[in-house]
Ligand SMILES: Nc1ncnc2c1ncn2[C@@H]1O[C@H](COP(=O)(O)OP(=O)(O)OP(=O)(O)O)[C@@H](O)[C@H]1O
C-alpha cells in the first residue's frame with residue numbers, strides 16, 4: 197500500500213452549471229491532519245462527501261486507503277467516519293443516551309457501549325452534561341458530542357467538515373485538543389476549514405482550494421515561503437537618515453522597501469527562495485541589514501521581523517487566481 201489515506205486524480209463534481217469540484221488531485225498521507233482550506237463555496241464539503249461515498253463523482257477517481265470510492269464503497273465506509281451537520285445525534289436524547297445508542301448500533305454490547313460512552317464523555321469534557329438533552333447543549337458542546345459520536349469506533353480516517361466554524365475561542369481550543377488526541381491514536385484526519393490559523397496549528401499539510409480547484413499545496417511552512425518573504429519593520433531615531441537607511445535595506449535585503457506614513461518607519465520585504473529554509477535565511481538577512489545600518493551610524497529604535505501569516509498567503513494566492521481568471525477572460529474576449 198502507498199501509505200496514502202486519500203488519493204484523488206482529476207476529481208470532478210458538477211451541479212448544473214456549477215463545477216463545484218473541478219479536477220482535484222490530492223495525496224493525503226496517513227497518520228496526520230490534512231487541512232483543506234478554502235472560502236465559502238470553494239468545494240470543500242462536496243469533495244469530502246465524494247470521498248465519504250455520500251456523493252457520486254462525475255469525473256476522475258478517488259481512493260481511500262487504496263479502495264476506489266465508486267467500485268469499493270463498502271470497504272471505504274468501513275474505514276471512514278464523517279462529522280458534519282450530518283451527524284446522527286438525536287436532539288431529544290441526552291448526550292449519554294446518544295452515545296450509548298450509537299455504540300449499540302455499531303454492535304457493542306450493553307456494558308461495553310456504556311463504558312465507551314462514559315470514556316468519550318469524560319475525554320470530551322461532557323461528563324456533567326451527559327444527562328442533559330442535546331438540544332440544550334451550547335454550540336461547542338454540540339460540536340464535541342458530534343465528534344464523539346463519530347469516533348465511537350476508532351475510524352482509520354475521520355472527516356471533520358469545518359468543526360470549529362462559529363465556535364468561541366475556548367471551544368475552538370477544546371476541539372483542537374480533541375483533533376490532536378484523535379490523531380495521536382493513529383487516525384488520519386481530513387479537516388476542512390476557512391480559518392488559516394486552524395490549518396496552520398493542526399495540519400501537517402494543507403491544500404488551498406478555491407473555485408473547485410487546488411491552488412496551492414504543501415506544509416504550512418512551504419505555503420508561507422511560496423508566497424515569498426517575511427517582512428522587516430524598522431523605526432529609526434532620525435527621520436533625516438531615512439533615505440540612506442532605505443538604500444542600505446534595499447541593498448542588503450534585495451527586496452522592495454516601503455516608506456511608511458510614519459516618517460521614521462520603513463518596511464522591507466525579504467525575498468524568500470521557497471525551498472523551506474527561508475525562515476532562517478530571512479533571519480540572517482535581517483541581521484545583516486541591522487549590521488549595515490549600525491555600521492553606517494544609523495540608530496534603530498525599534499526593529500521587528502515578521503513571518504508572513506497564512507492569511508497573507510491565502511490572500512496572495514486567491515488574489516493571484518482571481519487575476520489569472522481575469523487574464524483568461526481578457527484573452528478570450530480579445531481572441
Ligand atoms: N447539492 C447541490 N446542488 C447544487 N449546487 C451545489 C450543491 N452542493 C454544493 N453546490 C454548489 O457547489 C459549490 C461548492 O459548494 P460546497 O458546499 O462544496 O462548498 P464549501 O467549500 O463546503 O463551502 P462552505 O465553506 O460554505 O461550506 C457552491 O457553489 C455550491 O453552491
Ligand SMILES: [Mg+2]
Nearest residue numbers: 240241242357
Ligand atoms: Mg462546506
